[in-house]
Amino acid sequence: MTDPLAAPMPARVRPPVPALLLGYAGLLPPIIGIAWRLIDPAKGGAANALALFYAALILSFLGGMWWGAAAARVSGAALTLWLGVAVVPSLVALAAGAVLFTSVVSGAAIVAAGLLGSLLVDMALVRAGHVPPWWMRLRIPLSVGLAALTLLAGLLAQP
Template structure:
């Protein structure tokens, strides 16, 4: 008899999670399209897309908070909860530099989105999120980060 643990098969994300997750990319896609079609109206749309990306970054921390709160206790919980507030602080930092440099703010949010994948991988390893988690998180975070950088670039005078 062996003590080897058999790998858990990675299943597909639920259809609702996929539909809602990918629909979450629509706001920045629409903002970029409006900016390209009608530059006069596009500026406000780009600003909204950047704020939206910062909100999503903060939302990720809320997801982590909820995931670990249901499964962890003690000192480990304190550490995970501290990690879970970081995305909101990164979004706040982006807001603090927004009026000085839209591109810098977009880069901060994009870096936060990409960096969030490291925490997601740790959540997977610890067994705190479903096995399909990364199948959804990677394309959504990379997609939103790329759209956020594009938003920042298009917002340049």
């Protein structure tokens, strides 16, 4: 029996429906936080702050996905490199969290930059064959969307 993961797949393969639904549902927390802030500025501040926190969590989550993808398919020195890359998003999210206490806009910008920068690693994972060919068709709109929402939430957090 052949390995279905080893079979070549067309580059235009659509992401599975559950990945699409759950991926786009992941944009709801910042959308809700921003909407709440706009509708009720006095009480929506906490929801907006949660939108920023959520974006940092997702950035860290991306590193976990990279770790899993590499651990499943790579060994030796290449595995060490991929695992090292995989911890970077958590460190960026931590740094952004520390900055958020002094400058919400700067912290949001760090998280947004991390989300956009993550696309470079995602592209490398696709090229190396460590993730499915549909990966970027999902990752690009989700990362760009969450980065934009994060910047908006940061701007709305200003007094």
